[in-house]
Amino acid sequence: xxxxxxxxxxxxxxxxxxxxxxxxxxxxxxxxxxxxxxxxxxxxxxxxxxxxxxxxxxxxxxxxxxxxxxxxxxxxxxxxxxxxxxxxxxxxxxxxxxxxxxxx
Amino acid sequence: xxxxxxxxxxxxxxxxxxxxxxxxxxxxxxxxxxxxxxxxxxxxxxxxxxxxxxxxxxxxxxxxxxxxxxxxxxxxxxxxxxxxxxxxxxxxxxxxxxxxxxxxxxxxxxxxxxxxxxxxxxxxxxxxxxxxxxxxxxxxxxxxxxxxxxxxxxxxxxxxxxxxxxx
Numbered sequence: 001x002x003x004x005x006x007x008x009x010x011x012x013x014x015x016x017x018x019x020x021x022x023x024x025x026x027x028x029x030x031x032x033x034x035x036x037x038x039x040x041x042x043x044x045x046x047x048x049x050x051x052x053x054x055x056x057x058x059x060x061x062x063x064x065x066x067x068x069x070x071x072x073x074x075x076x077x078x079x080x081x082x083x084x085x086x087x088x089x090x091x092x093x094x095x096x097x098x099x100x101x102x103x104x
Numbered sequence: 105x106x107x108x109x110x111x112x113x114x115x116x117x118x119x120x121x122x123x124x125x126x127x128x129x130x131x132x133x134x135x136x137x138x139x140x141x142x143x144x145x146x147x148x149x150x151x152x153x154x155x156x157x158x159x160x161x162x163x164x165x166x167x168x169x170x171x172x173x174x175x176x177x178x179x180x181x182x183x184x185x186x187x188x189x190x191x192x193x194x195x196x197x198x199x200x201x202x203x204x205x206x207x208x209x210x211x212x213x214x215x216x217x218x219x220x221x222x223x224x225x226x227x228x229x230x231x232x233x234x235x236x237x238x239x240x241x242x243x244x245x246x247x248x249x250x251x252x253x254x255x256x257x258x259x260x261x262x263x264x265x266x267x268x269x270x271x
Contacts, residue, residue, distance in 0.1 A: 012212045014114050014147075018121055020205035025125040027197025033130050033176060037137050040168065041121055044144050047160075051229075055151045060228050060237050063156055067238065070163050071249045075256035077168050081175045082263035088179050 011052035018045035032084055032094045036077065043073050110150060117143035131182045134172050141165050153229035 018041060025038030047066045054062025084094065091098045120143065123136040141164045148157040176182060227233060238246055 009212060009215060010110065010114075011147075012215070013209065014117070016205060016208035016212060017118055020201050020208065021118070021121045021125060023204055024198055024201030027200055028125065028194045031130060031181075033172065033181065034124070034133055037124055037133055037172065040137065040164075041124065041140065044141065044164070047156075048144055048147055051148060051151050051153050051156060055153065055228065058225055058228065060233055061241070063153055063229055063234055064238050064242050066156055067159065067234070068242075068245060068249060070159060072252065074163055074168060075252055077171055078256050078260045079263070081171055082260040084175060085179065086263055094179065094181060 008052055008056045011049060015045040015049040015052075018042075018048070030095050030097060032087070032096055035096070036080055036084070040073065040077070043069060106150065110147070113143045113146045113150070117147070129182060130176050131173070134169060134176065137172075138165050138169050141169070148229075151229070152226050155229055155231045155234050 022038045022040075022042035022045065025041065026035050029035055029038070047069055050062045050066050050069075054060060054066075087099070088094055117140050120136045120139040124133045124140065127133045127136060141160065145157050145160050145165075148154075148160060
């Protein structure tokens with residue numbers, strides 16, 4: 001047994017900051033790859049928070065959930081990057097401003 | 105000591121995450137994201153989650169980032185491709201993200217302070233313990249995730265093909 005000197009609030013603040021940075025990246029950048037990376041950043045913030053809560057509550061289910069989130073994130077990135085390659089083949093860029101086929 | 109390591113890792117992860125967002129070159133973004141992932145892995149070590157530390161390094165830094173780098177190099181995107189458009193959407197996005205951060209931090213600030221030090225079970229995040237839980241309580245989600253991987257693999261291959269007519 002060891003004593004953890006950090007409170008769970010520190011982890012809450014850190015995960016909130018990381019999540020907000022990820023949201024900002026999705027909103028600000030126009031490059032699809034960087035938008036994907038921002039989504040990964042958000043997922044990681046939530047993973048960190050789940051692990052922190054699981055440790056502070058002495059319940060290992062949170063860590064199992066993090067494991068599943070990592071699995072789903074890997075599958076999601078695979079399919080997403082395949083879609084990105086298709087978009088690049090069809091439009092010749094990875095700028096989301098080129099995806100205006102459904103616009104008025 | 106614990107607090108100091110936490111502070112250093114937090115500064116590294118937040119700075120690297122900001123660098124991911126604001127780098128002009130996508131390759132630099134990927135490298136900074138790898139740095140962010142390593143600092144988060146350090147946080148897992150601080151929290152005694154050994155299994156997740158290893159899995160995080162292997163899956164994220166070893167597989168997902170390699171995929172990102174592979175796609176960037178494949179599509180030859182390692183040059184700055186910023187369209188010189190108006191700054192209004194960027195400013196609006198930054199303001200929205202900042203407001204979200206303020207809301208989240210305000211919600212955290214309103215919480216009760218948990219006790220500063222708490223005895224934690226150092227063996228909870230070990231491979232043995234998590235494996236027991238994963239294969240007893242969470243066996244069905246584990247098996248379903250294999251079907252998820254299979255469908256994701258098939259989907260990626262179908263999407264990656266040039267066209268389905270010629271083999």
